[in-house]
C-alpha cells in the first residue's frame with residue numbers, strides 16, 4: 001500500500017448532491033476538505049443516472065409561486081441551474097419542481113469545487129476500507145495507481161449506500177427486497193422536436209399497442225418520456241422490477257446492478273427503434289446517450305441517534321435540533337407501475353433533526369443524503385435531491401465545526 005498522501009480536517013465520501021453540498025460547505029467554514037468520488041464527475045444520481053428534476057427544493061403550497069424551503073446551498077444550486085438552462089420552477093398540482101440538465105449539473109459542480117481552494121477533489125477513487133486510530137480516520141482509496149491511505153479527522157458518509165456502515169460494522173437498516181423502492185434506467189433520446197402532453201399521451205398509447213401486439217416486451221409499459229428542455233432532446237425513464245422477480249432485487253449486488261443495466265439498455269433500444277418505425281412523431285428518433293449507471297432509489301440507511309419516520313413526515317413534525325426541512329411528499333415506487341404519493345397534513349414540511357445525521361455509537365462521523373437515519377417511509381420523502389443538498393450542507397457545517 002502506498003504511504004499516507006494527505007491529512008484532512010474533513011473527508012466527504014461520495015460526490016452526489018449531498019456530498020457536493022457537504023464538501024463545499026465544510027470548505028467554506030475553513031476546513032481542509034477531501035471530496036472522494038468513484039466516477040469521473042460529481043452529481044451522483046443527478047448526473048451518472050441522468051435523474052433530471054430537482055424535487056424538494058420548494059415548500060409544498062396550495063398557492064402558486066415557488067418558495068425555497070432551505071435557503072443556502074439549495075437556493076444557490078437552484079439559481080445556478082436556472083441561469084444555465086433558462087428554465088424556472090414548474091408547477092405540478094401542489095408541487096413545484098425544477099427541471100435540471102445533467103450536463104449543466106456536472107459543470108456547475110466543477111465550478112463550485114474550483115472556487116474552493118480548501119477542497120481537494122479525488123475523482124476515479126473508490127473508498128475500499130476505513131479504520132480509526134486515536135485521533136483520525138484512515139481511509140483506503142482504490143484508484144488506477146493502486147491503494148492509497150489518507151487521513152481525516154471527520155468523515156461525512158454521502159455515498160448514498162451508507163458504505164461506511166458496511167466498512168465499520170455500524171448499525172444500518174435495509175428494507176426487504178420486495179418493498180425496496182424500484183430501480184429505473186434513464187436514457188437520452190434524440191427525438192421529436194416537441195414532446196407536449198398530447199404527444200406523451202399518444203406515445204403511451206403506442207406503447208400499449210406495441211406490447212399488446214407482442215412487438216415490445218411487457219417492461220416497455222414502464223417507460224415515460226419527458227422533454228429535456230432542449231429542442232429535440234428527450235429523456236426516457238424505464239421503471240424496472242429489479243430482476244426476474246421483485247424478491248431478487250439487491251441494489252448492493254454488482255451482478256444484480258449489471259443485469260439491470262443490460263436489461264434496461266435492451267428494452268430502451270427496442271422501444272425507441274419500434275417507435276421510430278411506427279409513428280410519424282418519433283420518425284428518425286435514436287438513443288443519444290446511456291447513463292453511467294442504473295438509478296437506485298433506496299439501499300442501506302444508517303441507524304442514527306434519531307430515526308425519522310413516515311408518521312413524522314405525515315404529521316409535519318418539527319424538532320428543536322432540526323437542520324433542514326423536507327417538503328417532498330412520500331413517493332412510493334415499490335412496484336414498477338409508477339409512483340404513489342402520500343402528502344403530509346396541511347402541506348406541512350417535516351423538520352430533519354441533526355440526530356438523523358449522527359450514527360448511533362460512532363463519533364467523528366456524519367451522514368448526508370438518501371442514507372441518513374430514517375425508516376423506509378420517511379426515506380421516500382427525504383431522498384430527493386433538494387433535500388439531499390440541505391442535509392449535505394448541514395453535515396458539512398457540523399463536520400467543519402466538530
Ligand SMILES: Cc1cc2nc3c(=O)[nH]c(=O)nc-3n(C[C@H](O)[C@H](O)[C@H](O)COP(=O)(O)OP(=O)(O)OC[C@H]3O[C@@H](n4cnc5c(N)ncnc54)[C@H](O)[C@@H]3O)c2cc1C
Pocket residue numbers: 013014015016017018019036037038039042043044045046049051052053054055056125126127128158159160161163183184185186294295296297368369370371383384385386388
Ligand atoms: C430513477 C430515479 C428517479 C429519481 N427522481 C428524482 C427526481 O425526479 N427528483 C429528485 O430530486 N430526486 C429524484 N430521485 C432521487 C435522487 O436522485 C437521489 O436520491 C439523490 O440523488 C441521492 O443523492 P445522494 O447524494 O444521497 O446519493 P447519490 O446521488 O447516489 O451520490 C452518491 C455518490 O457517492 C459515490 N460513491 C458511493 N460509494 C463510493 C465509494 N465507496 N467511494 C467513492 N465514491 C462512492 C457514488 O458514485 C455517487 O456519486 C430519483 C432517483 C432515481 C434512482
